[in-house]
Amino acid sequence: MHRETETIAEQIQSRMDGLTRAERQLAMSILQTYPASGLGTLTALASGAGVSVPTVARMVQKLGYKTFPEFQASLREELKASVKTPIAKHETWAEAAPQEHILNRFTDAVIENIRLTLGQIDPNAFDRACALIGDVDRPLYIVGGRITHTLAEYLYLHMQVIRPNLTHVRSTSNTWPHDLLNAKEGDVFVVFDVRRYENNTLKLAEIAHGRGAKIILVTDQWRSPVHQLADICLTNRIVVPSAWDSSATIMLLIETMISAIQTQNWDRTKRRIEDLEDMFDQTKLFRKFT
Amino acid sequence: MHRETETIAEQIQSRMDGLTRAERQLAMSILQTYPASGLGTLTALASGAGVSVPTVARMVQKLGYKTFPEFQASLREELKASVKTPIAKHETWAEAAPQEHILNRFTDAVIENIRLTLGQIDPNAFDRACALIGDVDRPLYIVGGRITHTLAEYLYLHMQVIRPNLTHVRSTSNTWPHDLLNAKEGDVFVVFDVRRYENNTLKLAEIAHGRGAKIILVTDQWRSPVHQLADICLTNRIVVPSAWDSSATIMLLIETMISAIQTQNWDRTKRRIEDLEDMFDQTKLFRKFT
DNA sequence: ACAATTGTGAAAAATTTATCACAATGCGAC
DNA sequence: GTCGCATTGTGATAAATTTTTCACAATTGT
Numbered sequence A, B: 001m002h003r004e005t006e007t008i009a010e011q012i013q014s015r016m017d018g019l020t021r022a023e024r025q026l027a028m029s030i031l032q033t034y035p036a037s038g039l040g041t042l043t044a045l046a047s048g049a050g051v052s053v054p055t056v057a058r059m060v061q062k063l064g065y066k067t068f069p070e071f072q073a074s075l076r077e078e079l080k081a082s083v084k085t086p087i088a089k090h091e092t093w094a095e096a097a098p099q100e101h102i103l104n105r106f107t108d109a110v111i112e113n114i115r116l117t118l119g120q121i122d123p124n125a126f127d128r129a130c131a132l133i134g135d136v137d138r139p140l141y142i143v144g145g146r147i148t149h150t151l152a153e154y155l156y157l158h159m160q161v162i163r164p165n166l167t168h169v170r171s172t173s174n175t176w177p178h179d180l181l182n183a184k185e186g187d188v189f190v191v192f193d194v195r196r197y198e199n200n201t202l203k204l205a206e207i208a209h210g211r212g213a214k215i216i217l218v219t220d221q222w223r224s225p226v227h228q229l230a231d232i233c234l235t236n237r238i239v240v241p242s243a244w245d246s247s248a249t250i251m252l253l254i255e256t257m258i259s260a261i262q263t264q265n266w267d268r269t270k271r272r273i274e275d276l277e278d279m280f281d282q283t284k285l286f287r288k289f290t
Numbered sequence C: 001a002c003a004a005t006t007g008t009g010a011a012a013a014a015t016t017t018a019t020c021a022c023a024a025t026g027c028g029a030c
Numbered sequence D: 001g002t003c004g005c006a007t008t009g010t011g012a013t014a015a016a017t018t019t020t021t022c023a024c025a026a027t028t029g030t
Helices: A008-018 A021-032 A042-049 A053-062 A068-081 A102-120 A123-134 A149-162 A199-210 A248-264 A266-283 B008-018 B021-032 B042-049 B053-062 B068-083 B102-120 B123-134 B149-162 B199-210 B248-264 B266-283
Strands: A140-144 A166-170 A188-192 A214-220 A232-236 B140-144 B166-170 B188-193 B214-220 B232-236
Touching: A008 A021, A008 A068, A021 A042, A021 A053, A021 A102, A042 A053, A053 A068, A102 A232, A102 A248, A102 B102, A102 B248, A123 A188, A123 A214, A123 A232, A123 A248, A140 A149, A140 A199, A149 A166, A149 A188, A149 A248, A149 A266, A149 B149, A188 A199, A199 A214, A214 A248, A232 A248, A248 A266, A248 B102, A248 B248, B008 B021, B008 B068, B021 B042, B021 B053, B042 B053, B053 B068, B102 B232, B102 B248, B123 B188, B123 B214, B123 B232, B123 B248, B140 B149, B140 B199, B149 B166, B149 B188, B149 B248, B149 B266, B188 B199, B199 B214, B214 B248, B232 B248, B248 B266
Parallel strands: A140 A166, A140 A188, A188 A214, A214 A232, B140 B166, B140 B188, B188 B214, B214 B232
Antiparallel strands: none
């Protein structure tokens, strides 16, 4: 029994950065339906991942296994170790609608995205990101692109209540260089960039990086080129039955971060919320309870 | 040979009585560490169960599989399906983090919100809403408030690709009356209003309603006062362990609508996407490939 | 244009599977 | 006890499949 604590999935994930394109493709495929996909034949795994047979063979050896069957044996050991209970049936989400209704199909996809995203996120990276974003001594810049600026703004609006000294930058606006005038070493940039990755966002990140700022990147599974500059990279699954990608998982991640940061700095946050309420009362922006 | 409902384990158990000594021994061994033990080699399974190779081969055929690999393939399919059942199996979402970590607690809450929201949504109302929003003959107004304008804009940006003749209105801007100058009977308003409900949004909805426009309201479980004016009301669960409410469910709903509408009008949408791609190419806004 | 990566097609090696005839075993009936 | 019968194991072997490894071509990124 070689590996006491680390599962093969974790082992693959931790090596993900050092992998090349085809290897990463293969890794993704293995993790996608783990561990079932790894328990078929080598050939099936290769074609399922869309890579060649030698690529699989090479990868398996890179992972430290002498042969593919040996690799499979490890997978089976892991599977054996996990105490398995009978499988509950899949439930329909909108029970009033048939399984094939888009409401159910789309929700299925999003839940699956959430599962995969959370499954591969590093809690330490997440915690570090929250600590950086919640650090009032570091000016905060939140950057989004053509679509993602809506997500960026969502984060911005909430962070605005939690802490001072932050800026919402739209990389699609040609005025963003002005926003970076004061950016300096140690500042924190939260950058949203999902496909199709935007040139402006990359350039902005390069400048920020050049000035020594910390970059936290929120991207998709194919990872924006910004990730090479990023200190922390949070990747999301975004594939759904639609012509566009889904931001629901990213929204979940953003809100979880807000929740975590607000808890870190609860005293200050609470005071600021109270002040805000007072001002709202005076402006009569909201209705009094109904 | 596909069994829709019965797992192989159940199938074996139901046959247990009619089995002979060696077969029962084998069956027990398979069920003992199911399904891992069945995914090794035939020989290993035989010796692990303490029976001979031909016994295993005979048994597999008795179960209705032509070959042993075929039997294994079925086991793998089952395994694959069990991993895809997220609710049942996953006690924790981010397995690398403890159950009490905010990543897991928050995700639990959001999944529960999704379940409740989808459970009470009326698919017909949803379909009618999609039909109205996708109807190009009806000018479309998308309205959001202080926070929700980010969601409104997200919907707006995607609808913009699908159809012409739409407007994004921010009820917090004091210029919104200008946007309503042309609003007339039969126009469609999608109004986002979650607590705390905003006076401006209500006033805006009242004016739109007074002019005979259709109002589709996206709100929370306590329902914005706008619901009295709304033709269709889509309510979401939004409670999470945070000082703020969650928009993740609303995001899911929006994206599902986009997907449904895009499918309704696929021909036109496809053309518009292609045109858009051309223009992007010319402006070099996005990176080529990867 | 170069270097690194990846794919192709093939063939050899290794393993696994399927099946055979026959021997051994167990078990109930007489 | 032993006969008859069904079940199971043995050991061997052929067939089928899978794995491993080539050399070289194609592709990709720099």
